[in-house]
Amino acid sequence: MKTFNLIIAGVCLMAAVSCNQARNTEQATSEYENAVIENMMTRRSIRQYTGVPVKRETMQTILECGINAPNGMNKQSWEVRVVDDAEVMKEIIGMMAAANPSVDPGAVKGCFRGAPTMIFIANDPSYDCSPIDCGLLSENIMLSGWSLGVGSVCLGSPVRFLNNSPEAIARLGFSEGYTPIICIGMGYPAETPDAKPRDPGKVRFVE
Ligand SMILES: Cc1cc2nc3c(=O)[nH]c(=O)nc-3n(C[C@H](O)[C@H](O)[C@H](O)COP(=O)(O)O)c2cc1C
Structure with missing residues (x-):
């Protein structure tokens, strides 16, 4: 033995x-x-997608990574809404277009970059660190997504249109006092963009 x-x-x-x-x-x-x-180092903003929404099970993991981001005093001063239904997205884009009549409706639709899963993030403007909380949450979402083969693009432009549309904000179901601050388009990549250059001169040690 x-x-x-x-x-x-x-x-x-x-x-x-x-x-x-x-x-x-x-x-x-x-x-x-x-x-x-x-x-x-390999993450890139993705602006072309296969059109297939991210699997709900995968999204759950990604969102859990998001809410585990560091955040001021653990206030979790964010609200997150996920739209992965093309009909609901169409409805929201319609509301946003109606609220921004001076903008070409094609531009309102286009600002979402055709991502089949859209994440809307709202912050609590009464807390000065809330934009930082939302930024860190967003980065966790994008990096965890990338590690699981899900591409993403951080989107500031839809927020300007969205904040003119109380109807669209209500449809997303954000709580009173929360204001949309950033969107993240997500989906399976249909492009492999090159890295965008960065300026290392912006960073230095202070001796
Ligand atoms: C706050 C913020 C807002 C952005 N808004 C947009 C946007 O409205 N549309 C877009 O196509 N990309 C947007 N981007 C993506 C940037 O253009 C992209 O991150 C940058 O060019 C660097 O490229 P990379 O992400 O591939 O490294 C945004 C990124 C950030 C962080």
Whole structure:
């Protein structure tokens, strides 16, 4: 029995070592050695989608990541509404277009970039850190989505149209006192955009 146990332990040890070697080889061939960093560095804004809404089960995980973002005093000063039904989205766009008669209705529709799942985020303007809370929530949503193969684009332009439309805000069911601050379009990517350049000169150590 003792010999049998020793053989089993030996086999397990060999499997663990070979597994570790495989992982190290994989890491060595990847540009980034850390999966979290790779996820951050490869994320791109996506503006072309397959048209299929994000699976509800996947969205639940993404939204849970969102609300686990750091936030001031854990006030969770956000409200999040998800629209993944094309008919509801059409209704909301119609309300927004009606409330912004000087804007071409095509532009109102276009500002959503054709994303099949739309996330509307409202902040609590009575709390000065609420925009930051909503930004951190948004980033968690976009990065967790990216790690699960879901593309996204942060959208500021629909908010201007939305905030002129109490009807659309009511349809989204935001609580009294909450004001839309940002939208996130999500879906399965139908494009692979290049990275946009960043200016490292904006960041420096103070000696
Ligand atoms: C606050 C905010 C508002 C944005 N609004 C829009 C928008 O209205 N329409 C759009 O196509 N992209 C919008 N974007 C996406 C940016 O254009 C994009 O993040 C930027 O060009 C960098 O590209 P990258 O996300 O691929 O790195 C917005 C991003 C942020 C953070």
